[in-house]
Amino acid sequence: MSELTISSERLTAFAAHLRAEERSAGTIENYLRHIRAFAVWLDGSPVTKETAAAWKEHLLTQDYAPATVNAMLAALNGLFHFLGWDGCRVKFLRVQRRLFRDAGRELTRPEYERLMETARSRGQERLALLMETICATGIRVSEVQYITMEAAKRGRTDIFLKGKIRTILLPEKLCRKLLKYAQKHKTASGEIFLTRSGRSLSRRQIWAEMKQLCRYAGVEPGKVFPHNFRHLFATIFYRACKDIVRLADVLGHSSIETTRIYLTTSGAEHAQQLNRLGLIL
The missing domain is CATH 1.10.150.130 (Tyrosine recombinase, N-terminal domain)
Structure with missing residues (x-):
């Protein structure tokens, strides 16, 4: 052979x-x-x-x-x-589902707000609006292309990915911001987040801009990447509605087990829950 x-x-x-x-x-x-x-x-x-x-x-x-x-x-x-x-072919590692997240990788809401404030103060309008869009909708970085002028006007966007179509609702306030940004940059139709040359933003460019922002915002770079904004959305969404099935639909998950990973609490929260049990006499 x-x-x-x-x-x-x-x-x-x-x-x-x-x-x-x-x-x-x-x-x-x-x-x-x-x-x-x-x-x-x-x-x-x-x-x-x-x-x-x-x-x-x-x-x-x-x-x-x-x-x-x-x-x-x-x-x-x-x-x-x-x-x-x-x-x-080789076997995968057997990994037991963790009870809590590593605090060194968890992006908190105050850190998200600090990133937003820093981006705006530095004049990075596109980056600030992009982070806000991901965090307010829970979309993947690969789905940013579906944030279009037409979607902002309708208040929703249909995302086709992995053989599935799901509809994402866009908050009214976000739509107003998106349309104002698009008008300022003379975007009449199609994608809103574009490079200066009019091309789609690449995953690599988005990552690079977010990592660079960390230095000025005082946030650990290991916490700042597009998928962590999606995690933050999932956490806040679930705390508001307590409906994991609905959240799975919004995130586009085929399995609720995948959604459960997003809802894993931090180590600090887990420790607080243990302390509240009152079993140490």
């Missing part, structure tokens, strides 16, 4: 397969990045069950979170299945 190798042709075919499966651009980018990292680590060695397992062991020495390791393995297993190399 010929040696199994990861070639550019195979990666191109796999990327086309992922697009045909209607995977998001972000997912495809992440999959390819993880696979290329594995290919570099192989350093010319063929792909085997043993080398894939050794890669898994290597990842465990690199201080990655278990969920990150599993995401990297998912990319690899996906490629192996596509190529018919199922014998090379």
Whole structure:
């Protein structure tokens, strides 16, 4: 049997397969990045069950979170299945669901407000409105493209992602801000959040602008990334309505188990709950 190798042709075919499966651009980018990292680590060695397992062991020495390791393995297993190399697939790490979040990764409402205030004071109007839009609607960063002039006028937007369509309502105050911003930048139709050259904002650019803002806002960079604004929305939404099924629909989750992850309390909150039990006499 010929040696199994990861070639550019195979990666191109796999990327086309992922697009045909209607995977998001972000997912495809992440999959390819993880696979290329594995290919570099192989350093010319063929792909085997043993080398894939050794890669898994290597990842465990690199201080990655278990969920990150599993995401990297998912990319690899996906490629192996596509190529018919199922014998090379490796098992995921078994991760027990955590009872509480790491406080070092939790974005609080005061920190969110400080980020907003800092962005506005620095004249970063687009970034401030973008953060506000994600946090007020719970959309993914890949869904920012659906915030259009037409959506702001209707007060809602239909998002098509992962083979599903869901409707997101936009708060009236947010719509007014979006329309005012669009008018100021002479956007008559289509996407509202654009670069100076009129192109869609990339995930990488949004991340970079948020990270840079941290230095001036005094917020830990590890807390500031688009998905954490979505987490903050989920937390505040659930506290207001106590309806996890409705929240799952708003977030676009197929499983309530996924939504439960968003609602995990911080370590400090968990400790307070334990203290209120009054079982230490």
